[in-house]
Amino acid sequence: MSASLSTPEPRIIKGINWIGLYTMTKKEVRRYMKVYFQTIVAPIVTTVLFYFVFSMALGGQGRGIEGVPYMTFLLPGLVMMGMAQNAFANTSSSLIIAKVQGSIVDVLMPPLSSGEILTAYTIGGVLRGLSVGFFNVLVMVPFAHLPVTHLWAIVLFSVLGCTMLSLLGVVVGIWAEKFDHLAGVTNFVVMPLTMLSGTFYAADHLPPMFEALAHANPFFYMIDGFRYGFIGTADMPLGTGIVMLIALSIALWMLALAMLNRGYKIRS
Numbered sequence: 001m002s003a004s005l006s007t008p009e010p011r012i013i014k015g016i017n018w019i020g021l022y023t024m025t026k027k028e029v030r031r032y033m034k035v036y037f038q039t040i041v042a043p044i045v046t047t048v049l050f051y052f053v054f055s056m057a058l059g060g061q062g063r064g065i066e067g068v069p070y071m072t073f074l075l076p077g078l079v080m081m082g083m084a085q086n087a088f089a090n091t092s093s094s095l096i097i098a099k100v101q102g103s104i105v106d107v108l109m110p111p112l113s114s115g116e117i118l119t120a121y122t123i124g125g126v127l128r129g130l131s132v133g134f135f136n137v138l139v140m141v142p143f144a145h146l147p148v149t150h151l152w153a154i155v156l157f158s159v160l161g162c163t164m165l166s167l168l169g170v171v172v173g174i175w176a177e178k179f180d181h182l183a184g185v186t187n188f189v190v191m192p193l194t195m196l197s198g199t200f201y202a203a204d205h206l207p208p209m210f211e212a213l214a215h216a217n218p219f220f221y222m223i224d225g226f227r228y229g230f231i232g233t234a235d236m237p238l239g240t241g242i243v244m245l246i247a248l249s250i251a252l253w254m255l256a257l258a259m260l261n262r263g264y265k266i267r268s
Contacts, residue, residue, distance in 0.1 A: 016116065017111055017112055017113070017116055020110055020111060020112045020116060021112070021116045021119060021120055024107070024110075024112065024116070024117065024120035024121075025119075025120040025123045025124060027120075028090070028094060028120060028121060028123070028124025028125075028127075029124055029127055029128075031094060031124070032090055032124070032128050039086065039089075039090070039128060039132075040128075040131055040132060040135060043082045043085070043086050043132045043136070044082075044132065044135055044136050044139055046082065047078045047079060047081075047082050047136050047140070048139065048140070050078050051071070051074070051075060051078060051140065051143075051144065054070075054071065054074055054200075055071055065201070065202050065205070067233065068231045068233075069145070071144060071145075072144070072145055072146065072147070072230075072231060073202070073227070073231060074199075074200065075140060075144050075146055075230075076146070076223070076226055076227040076229070076230045076231070077197075077198065077199035077200065077223050077226075077227060078136075078199060079133050079136045079137060079140075079226070080133070080157075080158075080161060080199075080222060080223045080226040080227070081194045081195075081197075081199050081223070082132050082133065082136055083129040083130065083132050083133040083136075083158060083161060083162055084129065084161050084162065084165045084190075084194055084219065084222065085165075085190060085191070085194060086128050086129050086132045087125040087126060087128060087129030087161075087162040087163075087165040087166045087169065088125070088165040088166065088168055088169040088172075088186070088190055089128075089169065089186070090124055090125040090128040090129070090166065090169065091121045091122065091124065091125040091166045091167075091169030091170045091173055092168075092169035092170070092172045092173040092176070092182055092185075092186075093169075093173070093182070094121065094124070094173065095121070095169075095170065095173025095174060095176075095266075096173050096176050096178075096179060096181075096182050099173075099176075099177075099265070099266060100178065100179070104266055108263075108266070108267065114257055114260035114261045115257060117260060118170060118253070118256050118257055118260060121166070121169075121170050122163060122166045122167055122170065122253075123166075124166075125162065125165070125166030125169055125170075126159065126162040126163055126166050129158075129161075129162035129165065129166070130158060130159070130162060133158055146230055147230060147231065147232075148229070148230060149228075149229060149230060149231060149232035150228060150229045150232065151229065152229070153225055153226070153228050153229035153238065154226060154229030154230065155229075156225070156242070157222050157225035157226040157228075157229065157241070157245075158226060160222060160225075160242065160245040160246065160249065161219075161222030161223075161226065161245065163245075163249050164218070164222070164245055164248050164249045164252065165190075167249055167252035167253055167256055168190075168252055170252075170256045171252055171255055171256050171259065172185045174256065174259045174260070174264055174265055174266060175259075175264075175265065177265065193217055193218075193219045194219050196213075196214070196217060197214070197217050197219035197220040197222075197223050198214060198220050198223050198224055198227075198235065199223055202235060203215060203220065203224075203235045203236075204235050215236065218244055218245065218248055220235075220236075221236065221240065221241030221244050221245060222241065222245055224236055224241060225238055225241045225242070225245075
């Protein structure tokens with residue numbers, strides 16, 4: 001007695017593939033959590049070292065900026081700098097490793113749209129950046145005075161800053177063909193822009209030309225807004241920073257989405 005075999009029909013996913021999106025996002029989170037000593041602990045150690053080096057060098061001299069002690073002014077900048085760098089590192093490293101190892105096919109084969117892939121990578125980078133920021137603050141609470149003036153600004157600029165850097169990491173990760181390309185962008189673009197974004201100083205204390213250059217740096221606005229959430233003062237109007245960060249994030253999203261749709265440097 002023979003049984004009739006029917007050909008299985010392909011599954012059609014309408015709308016958003018929520019299961020696939022959740023699974024890929026979970027993969028990205030588990031990827032950095034599996035090596036948490038490198039992805040979470042190491043950035044915290046870097047922030048603590050920066051803080052205590054500056055504290056020993058300047059903290060005892062009664063210096064102040066924007067009406068607050070210098071170390072209180074410095075710490076939010078250090079925290080935001082760590083968040084931004086790690087959000088960028090998460091997406092860019094994930095993509096370049098997948099491309100070099102050839103496992104990028106495991107991302108392209110499942111029934112995920114380019115928007116869903118981009119969303120998963122971006123959320124993974126944002127969560128790593130926020131994790132680094134949260135634990136940085138938690139570790140520094142016993143050693144530093146860090147008032148919370150506007151919680152909404154802390155949350156908003158944390159998310160906007162990490163989102164922008166995550167999307168930038170996706171663009172760079174797709175573009176890069178080897179680790180040297182990624183290291184070049186990290187060392188000559190991301191690091192200088194974060195270091196020269198008002199992390200260690202107030203932009204209005206600079207000469208006019210350098211102040212204008214600081215205000216042209218988009219990284220300045222995420223640090224300025226984030227710091228405002230703690231100390232209650234900002235160099236520039238918060239609305240300007242919010243609009244700039246959202247506009248840049250939208251532009252990077254569209255660029256990354258176009259690259260994924262074309263399969264730029266990720267499909268042979």
